[in-house]
Amino acid sequence: xxxxxxxxxxxxxxxxxxxxxxxxxxxxxxxxxxxxxxxxxxxxxxxxxxxxxxxxxxxxxxxxxxxxxxxxxxxxxxxxxxxxxxxxxxxxxxxxxxxxxxxxxxxxxxxxxxxxxxxxxxxxxxxxxxxxxxxxxxxxxxxxxxxxxxxxxxxxxxxxxxxxxxxxxxxxxxxxxxxxxxxxxxxxxxxxxxxxxxxxxxxxxxxxxxxxxxxxxxxxxxxxxxxxxxxxxxxxxxxxxxxxxxxxxxxxxxxxxxxxxxxxxxxxxxxxxxxxxxxxxxxxxxxxxxxxxxxxxxxxxxxxxxxxxxxxxxxxxxxxxxxxxxxxxxxxxxxxxxxxxxxxxxxxxxxxxxxxxxxxxxxxxxxx
Amino acid sequence: xxxxxxxxxxxxxxxxxxxxxxxxxxxxxxxxxxxxxxxxxxxxxxxxxxxxxxxxxxxxxxxxxxxxxxxxxxxxxxxxxxxxxxxxxxxxxxxxxxxxxxxxxxxxxxxxxxxxxxxxxxxxxxxxxxxxxxxxxxxxxxxxx
Numbered sequence: 001x002x003x004x005x006x007x008x009x010x011x012x013x014x015x016x017x018x019x020x021x022x023x024x025x026x027x028x029x030x031x032x033x034x035x036x037x038x039x040x041x042x043x044x045x046x047x048x049x050x051x052x053x054x055x056x057x058x059x060x061x062x063x064x065x066x067x068x069x070x071x072x073x074x075x076x077x078x079x080x081x082x083x084x085x086x087x088x089x090x091x092x093x094x095x096x097x098x099x100x101x102x103x104x105x106x107x108x109x110x111x112x113x114x115x116x117x118x119x120x121x122x123x124x125x126x127x128x129x130x131x132x133x134x135x136x137x138x139x140x141x142x143x144x145x146x147x148x149x150x151x152x153x154x155x156x157x158x159x160x161x162x163x164x165x166x167x168x169x170x171x172x173x174x175x176x177x178x179x180x181x182x183x184x185x186x187x188x189x190x191x192x193x194x195x196x197x198x199x200x201x202x203x204x205x206x207x208x209x210x211x212x213x214x215x216x217x218x219x220x221x222x223x224x225x226x227x228x229x230x231x232x233x234x235x236x237x238x239x240x241x242x243x244x245x246x247x248x249x250x251x252x253x254x255x256x257x258x259x260x261x262x263x264x265x266x267x268x269x270x271x272x273x274x275x276x277x278x279x280x281x282x283x284x285x286x287x288x289x290x291x292x293x294x295x296x297x298x299x300x301x302x303x304x305x306x307x308x309x310x311x312x313x314x315x316x317x318x319x320x321x322x323x324x325x326x327x328x329x330x331x332x333x334x335x336x337x338x339x340x341x342x343x344x345x346x347x348x349x350x351x352x353x354x355x356x357x358x359x360x361x362x363x364x365x366x367x368x
Numbered sequence: 369x370x371x372x373x374x375x376x377x378x379x380x381x382x383x384x385x386x387x388x389x390x391x392x393x394x395x396x397x398x399x400x401x402x403x404x405x406x407x408x409x410x411x412x413x414x415x416x417x418x419x420x421x422x423x424x425x426x427x428x429x430x431x432x433x434x435x436x437x438x439x440x441x442x443x444x445x446x447x448x449x450x451x452x453x454x455x456x457x458x459x460x461x462x463x464x465x466x467x468x469x470x471x472x473x474x475x476x477x478x479x480x481x482x483x484x485x486x487x488x489x490x491x492x493x494x495x496x497x498x499x500x501x502x503x504x505x506x507x508x509x510x511x512x513x
Contacts, residue, residue, distance in 0.1 A: 042498035042499065042500070045499070047507060216471040217473075235370055237369065302451075326429045326508075328425075328428075
């Protein structure tokens with residue numbers, strides 16, 4: 001008797017623990033092997049770009065918190081940077097340093113979550129590694145709470161600077177964190193770097209070749225893991241990033257392991273920047289004088305930063321009124337998903353979940 | 369620093385290669401006829417000295433008289449950038465798709481098609497991305513609500 005097999009279609013998500021929110025993949029399987037996949041978006045679409053057209057420039061800042069909600073500070077920064085470029089506003093030096101400190105803290109916090117959830121997706125003894133990461137992230141959230149009173153949606157940066165100066169208790173706590181964090185990273189390394197399960201599940205899996213990464217506009221740690229030395233903080237420095245010494249970690253083959261390693265190494269580089277920023281932090285004003293109802297001159301500007309997930313850009317068109325005429329967000333995580341199909345096809349379902357986790361997406365930003 | 373190339377200089381280079389393609393060139397951007405967009409993009413991507421291998425961002429803007437698509441391009445080798453623009457009418461909104469040159473255009477073009485109603489001719493999978501199939505209208509057009 002001849003046995004007949006045929007491919008079948010299965011929907012993963014939108015309600016699925018490994019899709020990090022409400023992401024849906026329509027996957028065609030041959031047995032356990034992924035033959036084809038189509039990502040489906042839009043379950044969290046709130047029309048943030050449309051909302052911007054009915055708000056003043058300052059009123060839009062809280063909405064940027066609700067893009068990638070695990071990296072609210074960097075979202076704030078990208079937006080205010082674009083508006084400052086559009087309106088030609090100079091930011092006081094102290095505010096620039098505070099922004100860099102916030103950005104790098106945010107990067108560490110976001111990478112902790114990325115690595116933690118990635119390990120979770122691999123099935124590394126459910127939740128244990130993630131809880132280690134939560135432990136350190138908690139300290140960062142305490143620091144964020146000190147400066148702005150919020151733990152997730154900060155709304156801290158303003159056009160022309162930041163909303164408050166750092167409180168007295170902030171610096172000692174940050175210094176303590178920067179001193180302690182390397183030992184925690186060493187702890188992860190001891191537990192994970194040589195871990196046989198991790199290596200078996202990630203080495204050579206979900207390879208994203210260098211050429212495809214560039215062609216598909218992939219950015220951030222995913223791009224660097226494919227061996228491209230491209231970091232906007234270095235190639236197009238904004239704020240005061242040109243004053244710090246740091247390296248750009250890159251991977252070699254662009255597999256899941258490289259993406260994991262790049263994030264760990266980037267945390268170490270962020271700590272390096274934090275140490276220098278703490279040392280150089282000047283005294284002075286933290287916000288330039290900016291009218292409450294800002295009317296940037298007619299024109300357009302594209303401001304971009306290196307967010308934890310990649311190039312986060314804001315393209316703003318002004319018609320000299322108090323609200324943006326058009327505001328477009330370049331979402332790094334949506335564009336990083338362009339190459340998802342190529343990375344997953346031919347692998348087993350379990351590897352597909354791991355590869356998807358290694359991209360580190362946030363649906364608030366994918367769908368906007 | 370990523371060096372922004374002057375629009376009129378790049379515009380001059382394009383004029384020599386693809387005649388009649390450039391409508392206007394300013395300091396920051398080059399406005400291209402939609403029908404020559406593919407040829408111009410190919411020229412920018414493959415010409416030594418320019419080599420724009422990375423497509424940063426595509427934006428659609430509704431100016432009420434016309435629709436505009438804005439392309440931000442970067443060359444990773446030379447670390448310079450340029451802004452391309454293409455305009456089309458609101459009634460017959462069609463622009464050629466650049467997916468064949470830069471895969472990164474895929475989801476961004478679908479997004480503009482969905483929210484602004486610009487058809488990208490030649491896109492392999494052009495359908496709504498955020499709104500559901502069967503949704504009427506294009507929310508990011510200025511006259512939508």
